[in-house]
Amino acid sequence: MAVNTELVVAGVIVGVALLLAWRTRRGAAGARPTLRPLPAYDELTTLAARALEAGRVVVVSVGRAALGRQATPTSVSALTVLRRAALDGCATGTPPAVTVGEATLLPAAQDELRWAFQAVGRAAHFSLAQVEFVAAGQDGLAYAAGVSQTLPREAAASCVVVGRYGPELVLITEAAARAQAELIVGVDEPAALAVAAAASSQPLLAEEMLAAGAYLDGRPSQIASLQTQDVLRWLVALGLMGLALFQLAQG
């Protein structure tokens, strides 16, 4: 019997959506799981206060993954991190300097910053130019070079680098080290993971970065996402083991 791939995919999506909805309802009803500690997120919530003490700013780079394409979830997570950094920064009067490496991220990042100013009652202080478009998405080296120049120019106290990057990430991490800026790195590309692991003491690797919403906002739907991922991970692991055993048995 022929298998209709589209129907199978649709079935999987509906199944995952129902699981997510069920978990969200349970979370909204009060079931709160304990999340494993990720020190980078704790550190992120203190950056603005330390920047204020030092009289410097936080630089946030949200990467170069286009919204509306495959890496959209990566950029959505990066924007979640930006939202938190912007909210803390605007509340303490030290709004972050924001750089984007993809055109579709520009209005989204500007909206996050505008919202943060509005949330703390300082909407008049917002300017569109507070978010800087550095280079177009496919030009990773130009973007990294641009961000590495932003760090000394803005006298960065901290540098938050989240989103999609390649090995050119090392240009930014080295600039942060030279500027003696604290570094928080969250990436999902295998080529950038090694750089992140070497450059940052508390990197957010792969799915840890995608969990930004659950750690920073902590709404039931975001925590339900993590629980759903755990279930899916078990299913994938069992599926892989089953396939391996099946192939072994087939010789």
Added chain:
Amino acid sequence: MPSRTWGCLLLNSIYDNSEMSWRRRVPLIVAWLAGAASLVGLLFAPALAQLLLGWVSFLAAVTLLLGLLNLLAVHSRRALRGNFYSLVLLAGAVIVLALAVTDSLGLTAGGVATVFQVIQAPLEAALAALLAFLLVFAAMRLWRRRRDLNTYLFLGVVLFLLVASLPLPAAWQAWLEPGRALIQKVTVTAGVRGLLIGVALGAVTISLRLLAGVERPYDSQDSWQT
């Protein structure tokens, strides 16, 4: 009182807060319908998916124009304050734009391509060549900052792979090759696949929340006023 229409029933089952104002609900319903249409289009109606992707591409092109305007605005301000590099950037932007126009009018031939070949490509190649050295510096900095098992493992593997990649005598290479193959083809591949599966699962759940309109920017105003 939340509506009990079919769409809102689904939305309310996913939403954290069922009490939504209409100001939030309308963009949510539009987002949800667009998400559902994209999904159905990608799976069952390629023509619909193509139409939606065309709209997305158009919007992306508009944002690129916004990006250019942002770039010019930011660097004009800096150039006026005397920043030489911003001045160079502005001059470069004007020259490339002018060349693009003259190319399209047929006054010049391949002007933009020449600029890219002569200036941008060599500069990027030089930067790319620097990456290897910067990576070694990053590894050394890691060793100074943190000396634990993970660091020694990381540096040990880096050193081993660097040595194994050298043009060594054939006998040495034959001795090192199995280790290099084991690291690159088994350990690294398995690790990368594990990470990618984790990323894919995370992406699936975030995408579903985006399609359902539970993520930003649709949740912005009401629930986040501080």
